[in-house]
Amino acid sequence: MGDRHTHGTRHGSGNLKVAFLLNFTFTIIELIGGLWTNSVSILSDAVHDLGDSISLGLAWYFDRLSKRGSTPGNTYGYARYSLLGGLITAVVLVAGIGFILWQATQRLIEPEDVDTTGMIVIAVIGVIFNGAAVLRVRKGSSLTEKVVSWHLLEDTLGWIAVLIGAAVMAVWDLPWIDPALSIAISLFVLWNVFRNLRKILKVFMQRTPTDFDVGAFESAAKAIPGVVDIHDTRSWSIDGESHVLTTHLVVKTDAPADRVQSIREQVAACIGNDAFGDVTIEIEYGLTR
Incomplete structure (x- = not known):
């Protein structure tokens, strides 16, 4: 009988910690800004970023937890616990997105005026915060950091879309653009949530890795x-x-x-x-x- 054990050392990631703090701080700003500007697109992204903050916080926590290595009760170590973080994040996002979609649909039927100047300010801050998080996490070498960096890049692009929408509404009286953006962002995030949830469930069901024949x-x-x-x-x-x-x-x-x-x-x-x-x-x- 032969065994090969080539576990790489799981390095603690200060990058994930910084990304979490940036994301969580901006989520608070978003929630306040969304209520201030009466924008459901900003509120929908706030729910999204809340899920990201939970995900980043759990990734940071489980990255530290995974250093414990194997024990008699966890012979493969604690790496699998990270899946719980992904599952919790998915549940939080699905519930939040469902609420936002309902609100945005009502607003699309009966559009309301929004504070476009406030939206532009929040969107610029969003691009700065998320862009800074992307640059920090992209410095990491782990697969987790690479995946997180792509997710944060999606957030940055989403804020660019909100900025463009706010600029359009500042010139033309088209209040339906705000809920339309909210629905588009929510559906995009929901698609990604289910895509990642499917991967998590495959691991839970101990399916053969997709890259192995x-x-x-x-x-x-x-x-x-x-x-x-x-x-x-x-x-x-x-x-x-x-x-x-x-x-x-x-x-x-x-x-x-x-x-x-x-x-x-x-x-x-x-x-x-x-x-x-x-x-x-x-x-x-x-x-x-």
Whole structure:
């Protein structure tokens, strides 16, 4: 039996901490600004940013928690706990977006005047805060930071859209643009929430990682001289980033120990994916082929 353990060190991320503080501070500004300007598009983005703040806060917390490593009660460590953060964030966003969509639909039917000057001020602040968070998080090297940076970039682009909408309403009397923007932003965010929720559920259900082909792996392993068969290959993901694989490898009965070790290493190389931190290859002996 052979095992490969290549866990990378999970570095604490001050980038996530700074992004969280920037995002949460701006969420408060948004809530106040949305009520001040009577803008549902700003309120809808405030709900979105509240979900982002929760997500960033949990990512920061779980990043620190994951450093504990494996324990008798958590033999794979605490990395999987990060999925709870994603699930909680999705529930918060879906509930908030549902409320905003209802409000925006009512406002679209009966448009109300908004404070376009106030909207422009809030939108400029939004671009500055979210842009600063993007620049900070993009300095990180972890996959989590890269995903968060793209999410924050989407937020920045959303505020650019609000800025354009406010500028248009400042010139023309088109109050329906505000709820229309709110609905568009909400639907875009909702689509992303369900897309990410689907990924989370796949990990919870221990589905095979999408970037790993079990059939191709077994075919490549069987082509290695000295391999009689390979079966019962199981693969799943711990947290969507770090994967696990177990398999049973049958080698020739007369294969010497050093040859078996060489074969096992060649089979492990067939995985071809650095995301697999835990690989267990159970050695069995079979008929010579």
